[in-house]
Amino acid sequence: MSAHAPPAATRLFHPDSIRLDSPAFRRDVQLAQADLEKQHAAVKAFHKTIQELQAAYDKASSLEASFASSLDTFVAETLSYKKHTHGALEHTVGYQSAAKLTAFAELFRELSAHREVLSSNMNACLSSKMSQVDERLADLKDYQKAFDKSSHDYDVTRDKLLRVDAAASTSKHTQQLETEAETSKTRFDGNRMALVTALSDACLTAFGQTPLEAMVDTVGVLTRYHTKVLGVLGGLSSYVDECANHVDAVHEEYKTSMERLQDDMMLADSSDALSRSASMNLELVEPTTPGFSTAPSTPHAPAVSSPSFESGTQRGERVRMEVEARMMQTRASGVVTTTKEGYLLKKSTNSYRANDWKRRYFRLDSAGNLTYQGSHKANGKPEEQTTVLLLLSTIKLGIDDSSRNAEPHRRFVFRVVSPERTYTLQAENERDFSAWVDNIYGTIATMLNLATSVVTSPTTNASGNAEDGRFLDDTGKHKHAGGADDRNNTVETDDAAAYAQTVSRLRSIPGNDVCADCGADEPVWASLNLGLLVCIECSGIHRQIGVHISKVRSLTLDTRVWSSKGTVHMFEHIGNSVSNALWEANATARDKPAPGAALAEKERFVRAKYVDHAYAAALPSPLSRFDDPLWAGVKDSKLDAVLHFVVARTSFGDAVDTAAAASLVRETNQRAVGGGDDSGDGDDDAACCSLTHLAACIDNPSSDAMLELLLQNGAPVDMADKPHLRTPLHYACIWQRDDAAKQLLARGGRELSAAKDKAGRTALDYAMMHGSITDEQLFVLLA
Numbered sequence: 001m002s003a004h005a006p007p008a009a010t011r012l013f014h015p016d017s018i019r020l021d022s023p024a025f026r027r028d029v030q031l032a033q034a035d036l037e038k039q040h041a042a043v044k045a046f047h048k049t050i051q052e053l054q055a056a057y058d059k060a061s062s063l064e065a066s067f068a069s070s071l072d073t074f075v076a077e078t079l080s081y082k083k084h085t086h087g088a089l090e091h092t093v094g095y096q097s098a099a100k101l102t103a104f105a106e107l108f109r110e111l112s113a114h115r116e117v118l119s120s121n122m123n124a125c126l127s128s129k130m131s132q133v134d135e136r137l138a139d140l141k142d143y144q145k146a147f148d149k150s151s152h153d154y155d156v157t158r159d160k161l162l163r164v165d166a167a168a169s170t171s172k173h174t175q176q177l178e179t180e181a182e183t184s185k186t187r188f189d190g191n192r193m194a195l196v197t198a199l200s201d202a203c204l205t206a207f208g209q210t211p212l213e214a215m216v217d218t219v220g221v222l223t224r225y226h227t228k229v230l231g232v233l234g235g236l237s238s239y240v241d242e243c244a245n246h247v248d249a250v251h252e253e254y255k256t257s258m259e260r261l262q263d264d265m266m267l268a269d270s271s272d273a274l275s276r277s278a279s280m281n282l283e284l285v286e287p288t289t290p291g292f293s294t295a296p297s298t299p300h301a302p303a304v305s306s307p308s309f310e311s312g313t314q315r316g317e318r319v320r321m322e323v324e325a326r327m328m329q330t331r332a333s334g335v336v337t338t339t340k341e342g343y344l345l346k347k348s349t350n351s352y353r354a355n356d357w358k359r360r361y362f363r364l365d366s367a368g369n370l371t372y373q374g375s376h377k378a379n380g381k382p383e384e385q386t387t388v389l390l391l392l393s394t395i396k397l398g399i400d401d402s403s404r405n406a407e408p409h410r411r412f413v414f415r416v417v418s419p420e421r422t423y424t425l426q427a428e429n430e431r432d433f434s435a436w437v438d439n440i441y442g443t444i445a446t447m448l449n450l451a452t453s454v455v456t457s458p459t460t461n462a463s464g465n466a467e468d469g470r471f472l473d474d475t476g477k478h479k480h481a482g483g484a485d486d487r488n489n490t491v492e493t494d495d496a497a498a499y500a501q502t503v504s505r506l507r508s509i510p511g512n513d514v515c516a517d518c519g520a521d522e523p524v525w526a527s528l529n530l531g532l533l534v535c536i537e538c539s540g541i542h543r544q545i546g547v548h549i550s551k552v553r554s555l556t557l558d559t560r561v562w563s564s565k566g567t568v569h570m571f572e573h574i575g576n577s578v579s580n581a582l583w584e585a586n587a588t589a590r591d592k593p594a595p596g597a598a599l600a601e602k603e604r605f606v607r608a609k610y611v612d613h614a615y616a617a618a619l620p621s622p623l624s625r626f627d628d629p630l631w632a633g634v635k636d637s638k639l640d641a642v643l644h645f646v647v648a649r650t651s652f653g654d655a656v657d658t659a660a661a662a663s664l665v666r667e668t669n670q671r672a673v674g675g676g677d678d679s680g681d682g683d684d685d686a687a688c689c690s691l692t693h694l695a696a697c698i699d700n701p702s703s704d705a706m707l708e709l710l711l712q713n714g715a716p717v718d719m720a721d722k723p724h725l726r727t728p729l730h731y732a733c734i735w736q737r738d739d740a741a742k743q744l745l746a747r748g749g750r751e752l753s754a755a756k757d758k759a760g761r762t763a764l765d766y767a768m769m770h771g772s773i774t775d776e777q778l779f780v781l782l783a
């Protein structure tokens with residue numbers, strides 16, 4: 001019937017073929033069966049691929065369903081986000097377009113449903129039809145077996161019949177054989193007919209309508225499905241365009257909001273925790289970024305003030321100034337704020353766990369407390385809090401070499417060295433490292449200033465115990481120690497203008513416009529004993545090398561230090577140019593670090609300069625055996641000459657027993673006893689005094705600066721002379737040097753004024769002997 005059907009199958013339907021059993025007939029059956037097997041294999045292959053396709057569609061259907069539900073979840077999360085951002089995103093394009101995505105979810109659910117229908121349709125039109133072909137082929141095998149058996153039976157009976165003797169052709173046995181042969185021939189013909197019919201049927205099924213129908217149905221189902229999908233996708237494409245536009249808008253919005261966020265972050269970084277204190281006086285902060293403060297109102301102002309335009313030095317200085325400002329604020333208001341907080345790695349101090357680092361949460365506050373939380377206790381007790389004592393601590397960069405062991409060299413490490421123990425800490429990145437170091441630096445510096453300016457500065461008001469006695473207690477609230485009064489505040493305010501003048505005076509001293517060590521602009525820190533100004537970074541190094549070498553104070557915050565005339569005079573006589581001529585006499589341009597040099601490079605130079613005296617000018621050799629250039633320098637108040645001895649590390653603390661010293665002791669004694677000779681036991685050979693004694697009785701315009709320089713560099717304030725056991729304060733009163741007496745009292749205090757000489761007299765006794773004290777302030781101090 002079909003033009004494509006094989007020839008063997010066609011001939012089977014010829015009437016002759018069915019009527020006659022012949023070799024041609026048998027060959028045709030074999031050929032037809034072979035054709036049928038091939039066709040069956042082809043049909044099975046087609047069925048298999050269709051089944052695979054169906055499985056893929058099933059899988060796609062379930063994926064589309066889960067895609068739709070994940071879209072739903074995404075949209076729900078996006079919409080709920082506004083709750084946690086307090087509506088910040090509510091008006092954004094991103095928020096609005098999230099709603100569009102629900103439409104996509106719907107469409108994908110529809111696609112998924114269509115695919116499910118497709119899958120079941122494909123199943124329906126294929127499986128039943130394919131099983132028909134299988135059944136026909138199975139039937140055919142049964143008919144083949146029956147045919148083979150009857151063919152064999154017929155052969156046997158026929159053979160028997162043909163062997164019968166011709167004489168016995170009419171016997172009963174022969175008749176029986178003839179009947180059997182007839183019967184088996186009839187059965188054989190019947191089975192042959194059945195086989196041909198089954199074969200025809202199988203061929204009709206396998207080559208005919210059934211597989212064609214299945215294929216046409218399948219293609220029809222697929223076509224209908226894809227047409228539907230196209231319709232759905234057509235609706236989708238308009239949404240896609242709309243959403244793509246939204247996404248572009250969201251991208252633009254994201255860019256601008258990221259830029260805004262970055263600006264905010266930079267702003268937050270530049271003012272750090274400062275921004276949290278709304279009441280903070282910004283004037284304290286602004287002058288610390290010299291050079292960038294000129295255009296605060298231009299449109300580019302945020303960029304100008306952003307940290308990326310700052311050098312490390314500027315940033316460090318700014319942070320430390322901010323810390324000072326915060327701490328002053330806390331000191332005034334009693335309100336403690338957090339200066340910096342975050343995670344640091346803390347190295348175990350247990351030597352058995354040398355390389356053990358634990359992540360701890362640290363917090364630095366404006367009262368100067370650095371605290372961290374210990375590990376969680378297994379028994380559920382609250383975390384233990386440890387406070388690092390910052391007041392007596394220094395900060396050092398890098399790991400302690402002696403304890404490095406076999407550990408790799410870690411980055412971002414610094415140490416807080418307190419008298420009791422060393423905390424070795426590691427920040428998580430460069431920026432955090434700088435922030436911690438700068439903030440802790442600033443805190444320590446400020447605490448030192450607050451605590452020690454009280455000790456070193458002379459008094460400024462009438463009270464004998466004029467130091468205001470304020471200090472920070474553990475909670476950061478200031479408390480008053482005894483008789484101190486609130487006058488200090490007014491004194492500070494009244495002195496503000498004079499103080500500003502002092503600062504500009506100090507800055508105008510030759511060389512003081514730049515840091516004495518690295519040349520950075522506008523140094524705001526001063527070394528009180530060396531008489532020079534340095535930048536914040538170098539001041540940190542000075543602080544590290546120790547107060548026995550350099551005593552660092554803030555030029556802008558330690559108002560009390562600079563209310564001392566002697567101190568200011570001393571600076572006016574020295575300054576960076578004069579002192580560097582001595583300290584850096586042998587330094588080449590290459591030795592000196594640039595303002596922007598790395599901290600380590602600056603530290604190397606500062607240590608070489610002040611600790612190792614690597615570049616110091618050599619002392620001039622004495623002209624003769626009797627020449628004492630140090631004594632002469634003090635006597636003539638030549639500060640540069642005496643500074644040379646400071647640079648040369650000459651001790652100012654020793655007793656001087658030269659002829660000149662003996663002569664001073666004798667002269668002073670004569671004045672003390674009014675020219676009389678109650679010095680009967682005078683033993684000039686044993687006479688000695690200190691350089692302070694000499695400076696205390698000199699009277700010239702620079703003598704207060706001279707005395708300051710000596711006292712700042714280790715000259716004793718209370719050494720007794722020999723043989724009269726008189727202190728420098730006795731000398732100042734005997735020589736009626738009121739200013740010197742006040743300078744000495746500022747350091748020696750009550751004990752010094754109570755000291756009695758060999759004759760049992762105090763300094764006040766001698767002051768009274770020489771007439772009434774005109775300086776009321778001094779009288780109060782002595783009494």
Ligand SMILES: [Zn+2]
Binds near residue numbers: 515539
């Ligand atoms: Zn410097």
